[in-house]
Amino acid sequence: MALDSSKTTGFKYVGTRPDRPDGLDKVTGRARFGADATAPGMLFAAIKRSPHAHARILRIDATKALAMEGVKAVVTRADFAEGLTGENWNILENVMAGDTALYDGHAVAAVAATTALAARDAIKAIEVDYEILPHVTDVDKAMAPDAPVIRAGAADASVPEGLHPNVVRYHESGHGDVEAGFAEADLVIEDHFVTEATHQGYIEPHACLGTLGTDGKGELWCCTQGHWNVQKVCAALLGLETSQLRVTASEIGGGFGGKTAVFIEPVALALSRKANRPVKLVMTRAEVFKATGPTSSTSMDVKIGMKKDGTITAAQGTFRLQGGAFPGAPCEMTAMCAFAPYDLKHVKQVGYDVMANRPKQAAYRAPGSPMAAFAVESVIDELCKKLDLDPIDTRLKNASREGTRASFGPTWPRIGLVETLEAAKAHPHYSAPLEPGQGRGISCGFWFNHGGETSVSLALSEDGTAQIAVGTPDIGGSRASMALMASEVLGIPYEDIRVIIADTASLGYNEISHGSRVTYASGLATIKAAEDAVQKLCARAAAKWGIPEDAVYWEDGFAKPSGPNAGDFAPLPIAEITATMGATGGPISGHFEATPEGAGVSFATHIVDAEVDRETGSTKVVRYTVVQDAGKAVHPTYVEGQFQGGAAQGIGWALNEEYIYGEDGRLQNAGFLDYRIPVASDLPMIDTVIVEVPNPGHPFGVRGVGETSICPPLAAIANAVSAAAGVRMRQLPMRPSRILEALDSAADG
């Protein structure tokens, strides 16, 4: 009989707020992040990058660089594997340009030298001749008939005939008859929305330290959200056997999706192989902006019909996503998330993945969903205004519930949207009076959440404590959550458990820390591994007592006979079983390897008050409340932190942050001075309400919380600003100049 510790109430450890296990290292400066590692004989590397948005590479001459003091190796595309196909080819093409530089900042060569200064001097001495080609950076222009073609033949079979070759993927889904639905409406609003590309903005630039020998064996240390993926990709790009490259994930200084991709690690390894020495490679902030993961920029059209009583009769959206010079913009997810919060009889969504001369887009916290919500929730807000309806009541009236057919196909299991709306409505924020010049905005948001391939290994020590190896880099306190879940099953104190992030040689495969999957999937795996160990502990007790295994159960760290019939034995503590485990059958460990598929979707409702200065056009967020369904909050403080962090990133996206390209196709603001993320003085305290509607697919009901928190803010803030300014804002970011323009045109109109 398999042990099952599933429960949704009566927790002893889960739901408490202990100190995180890596806290001391992180407040004393001794935590080791990507750039903090060194190796004997280590070289420093730097990357030569294209200054052009689109150019044919005619010649690369490194003669002068190689002659410089301290320079040990130069690599170009010729130093990587040939004959790659599919996504591996795309990644290699992005890591090191082939015949053509596809965006400002595209890598064309790299140097390793004895000092960082020598490496930086040497890349200036590498000569590159370019033939400049026409470029395009805007999504709508990239789809136009006269747009330069980024790469012919990049489109897949999903793209209908007749579209520009820069349209590389197409998505369409929905149900019903939207035209019939619009005909039933009392009011139909259709509007166009635009968002600019933003960057994840993690404070730690990408960094790695690699060693690769001519024997094909390598070691790599890097900051990444998924080191098994790094292992797999680097092996492919360098022509290695995957198992011969051991990858260790450093502490990670923020990722938000941007560190799910591989950028510099293959370059460090290629340089190391050529120089036969360890090579450290750390990006500058400008390189992070120019050559790593921005989001897609978007151009969107949304049309929604509503009856006077607030019933939505039909909804339709078209979402065009610019994803840089490679396929991959999340056009499906954008389209699928757009109307997910609503129970719709007639709905249709269309997505386009469009290439342009910009860096390859990377995931950023619920990829695509925030932009879709901005467009959809703005139209719903406008409908509520015009029909004089309460925005929360209207959303409640149309909300997806258990049994609703989702806008993109499936029928919802138990979900928590209604609970978030009801909690938002009951929150004092929603009924608080506004000051003059302020407006209030509401928005819902949705994210799928994810399971994915997962391995966890748990080993008991002789003193009855436990060590757990998980493979998902800890990007927000997950080691604490894993220890809490294991405590719950083992019945031993949180402090008795040590959780580490294992390297690729020490544990089975683990998918990246993405899709809000860690607390769900690694958590489930930790629970199952702990159950596996508990079962073995019970078996040892049964053998000692001479009774059947199923006559023993586990409670609060003790093996106990299951009832009077099992025999009269004093409860056996874990430490007594582990103290003699060598003699009673050997070490006791627990394992779990699987691809959990019960991830539970999550919804959120945000309330924002914004104040607009009509003279300067600047906006201040004066009050912010996040209400989100966590399923079960394992460590509530860190759940709050995810809610607050997502809201803050959303505030930046809505008000300040954007990639600005010049006419020459070059990025104009590749630094934190000109790409302004929110600072402490920009923000208010961010209030949080944790709703817990258990996910039936997780033993403790966990849904995962990292991404949904960034889905509503763009729309909620846009609705608040539109209310405060008295004019609908349809383009992000709502920087002061844009607000002044909107105010002027409203005054003229």
Add this chain to the structure above:
Amino acid sequence: MSKLHVTTKINGDEVEFLCDPRETLLDVLRDRLGLTGAKEGCGTGDCGACSVTVDGRLVCSCLMLGAEAEGKEIATVEGIAEGEALHPLQKKFIEYAALQCGICTPGILVAAKNLLEKNPDPTEEQVRYWLAGNLCRCTGYDKIIRAVMDTAAEMREAS
């Protein structure tokens, strides 16, 4: 390739090093002295992850040359705790979960300690403006501000 010889004091200890005239104080701390607590987030003085104090003044160590450390007293995150005793700010940051990834934490601790030395009773607005030069992308600052305010209150009570 002539290097400069520099004598300075870091976290109370006499330190000598040779550095290239172009090397920043941050480069020297991290690459020559093994003090990797200060982080390079931008290299342009915009993120504050490399914050240290120089003769009691809060600076971005990426904006100062290593050679300029001559004769100065430098304090980094590694010197905040005294032996096994953590500074109250360090304790509160753990207790409040005022960090998620922790990359900005060293700079924020150095900056917050510097604030409390100058102003033991700051308002929330003063804390927010003092820390406006220290970017954090994970937390939305909420728990950081609360941790600093509560530390200040506790230190006032203790003194």
